Amino acid sequence: AQSVTQPDIHITVSEGASLELRCNYSYGATPYLFWYVQSPGQGLQLLLKYFSGDTLVQGIKGFEAEFKRSQSSFNLRKPSVHWSDAAEYFCAVASGGGSYIPTFGRGTSLIVHP
Amino acid sequence: KAGVTQTPRYLIKTRGQQVTLSCSPISGHRSVSWYQQTPGQGLQFLFEYFSETQRNKGNFPGRFSGRQFSNSRSEMNVSTLELGDSALYLCASSTWTGGNEQYFGPGTRLTVT
Numbered sequence: 001a002q003s004v005t006q007p008d009i010h011i012t013v014s015e016g017a018s019l020e021l022r023c024n025y026s027y028g029a030t031p032y033l034f035w036y037v038q039s040p041g042q043g044l045q046l047l048l049k050y051f052s053g054d055t056l057v058q059g060i061k062g063f064e065a066e067f068k069r070s071q072s073s074f075n076l077r078k079p080s081v082h083w084s085d086a087a088e089y090f091c092a093v094a095s096g097g098g099s100y101i102p103t104f105g106r107g108t109s110l111i112v113h114p
Numbered sequence: 115k116a117g118v119t120q121t122p123r124y125l126i127k128t129r130g131q132q133v134t135l136s137c138s139p140i141s142g143h144r145s146v147s148w149y150q151q152t153p154g155q156g157l158q159f160l161f162e163y164f165s166e167t168q169r170n171k172g173n174f175p176g177r178f179s180g181r182q183f184s185n186s187r188s189e190m191n192v193s194t195l196e197l198g199d200s201a202l203y204l205c206a207s208s209t210w211t212g213g214n215e216q217y218f219g220p221g222t223r224l225t226v227t
Contacts, residue, residue, distance in 0.1 A: 034215060043204055043218035090157065101170050104157040
């Protein structure tokens with residue numbers, strides 16, 4: 001069965017600092033990978049996705065993520081964090097094909113200090 | 115293009131009652147999925163509908179059910195509510211089934227007292 005681990009429950013960074021949120025997945029074949037962001041009281045917004053091809057994917061709001069098959073990881077990065085980036089971040093994995101049940105990580109809460 | 119809409123946004127019900135939540139997907143999207151989000155369990159998949167057919171189902175009791183209409187709008191129903199059903203219920207739509215990216219609505223906050 002597929003699974004996703006986000007090792008960090010909370011991460012605190014200063015505004016302007018760089019950010020890396022970790023995500024490790026377990027899945028036999030090549031997975032579909034996603035990062036979502038959730039602001040308080042809101043639904044999830046897709047930041048970026050990886051299906052195939054270039055392992056470094058660019059997303060919205062200046063985020064990027066790198067798929068590393070050898071490490072089963074899909075870490076999210078941003079070179080300079082803004083106060084508005086404070087939110088909950090979720091990594092998700094899904095299989096392709098006709099049967100699709102996505103699995104989400106437990107989320108990482110990002111706190112940004114001024 | 116309008117996003118995914120969910121109604122109502124907030125709901126308070128009593129144990130034993132039933133509730134129906136509604137989701138309107140993005141225009142042109144034919145797949146609608148439902149999720150339950152709680153602090154203890156995180157995001158859990160309930161079910162997915164595509165072209166009015168349930169394609170996948172998560173590990174929830176039969177009290178949780180859903181349906182999809184010909185215009186792709188979807189409803190989910192929870193019967194005999196329990197305190198543990200208090201959660202944020204999220205609806206997500208996508209163009210097709212099979213691992214495509216999903217677009218989420220703002221959710222319905224259900225409180226069971």
